[in-house]
Amino acid sequence: MPxxxxxxxxxxxxxxxxxxxxxxxxxxxxxxVEVVMSALSRLHRRMNVAYGRQLAxxxxxxxxxxxLKSLVLSGAPYRMGPGELAKRLGLTPAAxxxxxxxxxxxxxxxxxxxxxxxxxxIVELTDEGRTKWLEAMRMAVDFEGSLLxxxxxxxxxALGDSLIRLLRRVEEAQPDAGGRLTDLD
Numbered sequence: 001m002p003x004x005x006x007x008x009x010x011x012x013x014x015x016x017x018x019x020x021x022x023x024x025x026x027x028x029x030x031x032x033v034e035v036v037m038s039a040l041s042r043l044h045r046r047m048n049v050a051y052g053r054q055l056a057x058x059x060x061x062x063x064x065x066x067x068l069k070s071l072v073l074s075g076a077p078y079r080m081g082p083g084e085l086a087k088r089l090g091l092t093p094a095a096x097x098x099x100x101x102x103x104x105x106x107x108x109x110x111x112x113x114x115x116x117x118x119x120x121x122i123v124e125l126t127d128e129g130r131t132k133w134l135e136a137m138r139m140a141v142d143f144e145g146s147l148l149x150x151x152x153x154x155x156x157x158a159l160g161d162s163l164i165r166l167l168r169r170v171e172e173a174q175p176d177a178g179g180r181l182t183d184l185d
Contacts, residue, residue: 015039047147054139058132064103068133071109071125078125082111085123108132 022029071078086096103109108129114120
């Protein structure tokens with residue numbers, strides 16, 4: 001019988017263990033609220049890892065994916081100025097320039113002067129960049145479908161509606177929380 005490898009590093013407590021510890025230390029805790037929030041937080045972290053691994057198989061990073069996604073969401077011809085991209089992604093202009101330089105070197109985007117305004121730079125998605133985006137989307141659709149396979153259509157709809165209500169509540173309370181928070185730097 002093969003040996004089970006020893007876990008490396010400390011193991012994260014189960015949600016039940018975490019909630020019990022929180023209740024022990026903070027008696028005013030609503031365990032139902034904490035289960036939902038802790039589960040969402042863990043789900044977010046684990047999904048980011050899974051998406052990052054998928055993107056790595058395509059030779060792109062999460063950061064590059066965000067740029068590709070922004071360009072696709074802008075609609076054909078998939079072009080934006082670097083300042084607009086930086087604002088959408090919550091990045092400094094310098095960080096955006098570095099990212100665009102790297103992506104242009106990889107053939108995912110081009111960066112050219114705007115013919116109508118030579119001072120303005122335009123970042124455009126290349127065929128290679130669009131191909132990578134499509135491959136990543138195919139992988140994500142498969143992963144997300146398997147993740148939700150045990151939920152009925154009605155359950156998926158109810159979950160989606162509930163999460164959208166939570167998202168709206170956060171967006172109303174923290175309207176500037178969509179990008180990089182300079183007050184936390």
